[in-house]
Amino acid sequence: MWGWRRTKGQWSAEAGEILRDTIERAMENHRLLDRAYQRLADALEQVRSLLGHGDGLPADTVRARLATVQPTLDNWPGARASFDRTVAAWRDPEGVAPEAVREAIETFAIRGEGAAALRESVDGAAENLLGLRDKLLEIRARLAPLRERAHAALTAARAELSGSPELDAAEEQLHALDTGQVAVEPNRRLTDAYRDVELRLTALRGAPIGARGTARPATDGPHPTHNGDDTGPTTG
Numbered sequence: 001m002w003g004w005r006r007t008k009g010q011w012s013a014e015a016g017e018i019l020r021d022t023i024e025r026a027m028e029n030h031r032l033l034d035r036a037y038q039r040l041a042d043a044l045e046q047v048r049s050l051l052g053h054g055d056g057l058p059a060d061t062v063r064a065r066l067a068t069v070q071p072t073l074d075n076w077p078g079a080r081a082s083f084d085r086t087v088a089a090w091r092d093p094e095g096v097a098p099e100a101v102r103e104a105i106e107t108f109a110i111r112g113e114g115a116a117a118l119r120e121s122v123d124g125a126a127e128n129l130l131g132l133r134d135k136l137l138e139i140r141a142r143l144a145p146l147r148e149r150a151h152a153a154l155t156a157a158r159a160e161l162s163g164s165p166e167l168d169a170a171e172e173q174l175h176a177l178d179t180g181q182v183a184v185e186p187n188r189r190l191t192d193a194y195r196d197v198e199l200r201l202t203a204l205r206g207a208p209i210g211a212r213g214t215a216r217p218a219t220d221g222p223h224p225t226h227n228g229d230d231t232g233p234t235t236g
Helices: 013-048 059-066 070-089 098-160 165-178 190-204
Strands: none
Touching (some): 013 070, 070 098, 098 165, 165 190
């Protein structure tokens, strides 16, 4: 494959074999890294596909986190092309001194080990994104009944009130929640935010909150992390 040559003053057959094996290992590690990056890209797209549907998922927060992953994918093609050029330069070298062969062996060994280590990091980032996807699906399921109640309260309030700045403000807040533009305060959840809007709309109608079966205060208790429902696993 490689057309290694042995000429007086150049490398020995043993050195050529070591170089060839080292390059093959480095190439295999890069092929595995290619697949790892593809898994990362697939996981990123799966998360992105969940956003922007108006179902209350924290789109702005999640997109900000995904933006930290994208450069990793963007940088890989250039790094891969650089490696391929280095490999091509050693396919049929001529007049190469033994010292240059030794340096090439070291270089390809380092690049192969680096690719293996990077693959572990990329695989971890992909797993984190898949965990984020699963968490977003869970959040969407939890939010669905709360969103339905909040929108029912909005419809009822519209039927009874008109020209109310408070109603307009509550409607804007509900829209912001639906479109994922709200950063939830510390120790709060998105479910809390939807309940707050429902209570606010019920109060605007002048009905006793206790008499409204759909309106009730949050019972989840504080959540230990900022943007509790907003975040999910880290993305590496």
